[in-house]
Amino acid sequence: MTKYIRYLTDSTVAYGILDGDTVRELSGGLFDSPAETGVTHPLAGVKLLAPCQPGKILAVGLNYGSHIGNRPRPAHPEMFYKPVSALQSPGGPIVIPRDATDLHYEGELVMVIGKRARNASREEARDAIFGVTCGNDVSERNWQHGQGKDLQWWRAKGCDTFAPLGPAIVTGIEYGNLLLQTRLNGERVQSQYTADLIFDCPAIVEWVSGWVTLMPGDVIYTGTPGSTRKLAPGDVVEVEIEGIGILRNPVTG
Numbered sequence: 422m423t424k425y426i427r428y429l430t431d432s433t434v435a436y437g438i439l440d441g442d443t444v445r446e447l448s449g450g451l452f453d454s455p456a457e458t459g460v461t462h463p464l465a466g467v468k469l470l471a472p473c474q475p476g477k478i479l480a481v482g483l484n485y486g487s488h489i490g491n492r493p494r495p496a497h498p499e500m501f502y503k504p505v506s507a508l509q510s511p512g513g514p515i516v517i518p519r520d521a522t523d524l525h526y527e528g529e530l531v532m533v534i535g536k537r538a539r540n541a542s543r544e545e546a547r548d549a550i551f552g553v554t555c556g557n558d559v560s561e562r563n564w565q566h567g568q569g570k571d572l573q574w575w576r577a578k579g580c581d582t583f584a585p586l587g588p589a590i591v592t593g594i595e596y597g598n599l600l601l602q603t604r605l606n607g608e609r610v611q612s613q614y615t616a617d618l619i620f621d622c623p624a625i626v627e628w629v630s631g632w633v634t635l636m637p638g639d640v641i642y643t644g645t646p647g648s649t650r651k652l653a654p655g656d657v658v659e660v661e662i663e664g665i666g667i668l669r670n671p672v673t674g
Contacts, residue, residue, distance in 0.1 A: 422664070424589040425451060425552070427474075428467040439464065439589050451590075452535060452551070452637035469511045471586045472554055473533055475640045478503040478584055479629060480529075480558055484619050484644025498620045498628045503558070503642075504579045511587035514673040515559055517654065518580045523562040524652045524672075527645035528603030528611050528660035531556035532622050533590050538635040546626035549635065552592035553622075555660045555668035556642045557603075559583040560649075585658075586640065588666045596622060604659040605650060613646035615662075 424439040425447075436451045437444040444462040447455035451473060482499045483489050509515065517524050535551025558578065564570060565577035596615060603611035615621075620628070625641055635641075652658070654674035661667045 422591060422593040424591050424666070425472060426587075426589045427451075427470045427472045428462075429470055430462060430467050434470065437462070469588050471508050471510045472588070472590045473586075473638050473640065475505055475508070475638050476636050477639050478505060478507065478642070479633075479639070480578070480642035481620065481625055481644045485613060485617055485646040486619065487613060487617070487647045488645055494619060498625050500629060501574055501578060503584050506581055507579050507584035509582040509585040509670065511585070511668055511670070513585065513670060514582060515557070515585065515652065515658065515670050516580075516582045517652070517672065517674050518561070518576070521561050521564070521580075523567070525560050525562055525649040526603060526605065526610075526652060526658045526660075527558035527560055527649055528601060528658075529556045529558050529642045529645050530596065530599065530601055530615050530622075530662060531586060532626070532641045532643065534626070534635045534639040534641070535637050537637065538626060538630040541627050541630040543623050543627050546630065547623040549626055549630075550622055551637070552590040553594065553596045553662075553665065554587060554590045554640075555662050555665055556640070557585040557658060557660050557668060557670065558642050558645060559585070584642075585660075585668055585670045587668050591665045594664050599665070600663045601646065602661045604661070605652075606657055610650060611645065611647045615643075617646065618643060
């Protein structure tokens with residue numbers, strides 16, 4: 422199992438391998454067979470960034486029975502896009518946009534694609550998944566479901582800072598049955614195993630690749646369990662997945 426991070430030191434952005442409290446620097450891009458440079462940094466001395474730079478961000482809605490409630494289960498993964506400008510780093514603020522009245526967290530397991538995938542079989546889809554990380558599909562419910570809702574959720578799911586991601590991309594982990602937990606100001610508000618996904622990770626990649634070519638670095642949020650709550654300035658949201666880490670973001674007005 423390897424944990425890859427993307428980080429800033431002074432004015433230099435680099436990828437590295439997280440080894441306990443030490444960062445082992447890598448040369449080049451994460452998907453270009455990077456080699457270790459021999460340079461190390463203490464984790465406390467670097468600023469963590471979103472662990473990759475996706476060309477596109479996709480997400481699945483309604484992928485846990487506990488989140489669907491009494492609604493019918495979908496026949497296939499219900500997909501939507503989030504713009505790459507929504508990406509936020511670990512520790513970066515979730516900013517409540519002007520006129521937003523009902524902002525919610527959605528803790529999720531996120532896949533990171535490592536190989537080009539188009540019309541992938543299930544086995545090819547599994548092979549295309551580079552690793553997994555934590556994500557928060559921040560959502561404005563009034564713009565999503567309210568009277569003045571967005572037809573395409575462009576604000577509801579896509580405002581700046583609405584896609585926190587990190588802290589690390591973990592490879593070599595069995596991601597099919599990991600405990601996903603979300604905490605709001607220290608209180609556990611979501612807790613479920615990824616085995617309860619209606620459509621598992623390979624099934625999602627297989628489905629999406631039938632219409633959209635997936636490229637290395639693309640990310641797919643896999644859905645949130647249970648219910649969610651409204652966020653307010655001063656809140657702190659933590660998404661933790663066992664074996665991956667904790668994605669922590671404060672909320673600001």
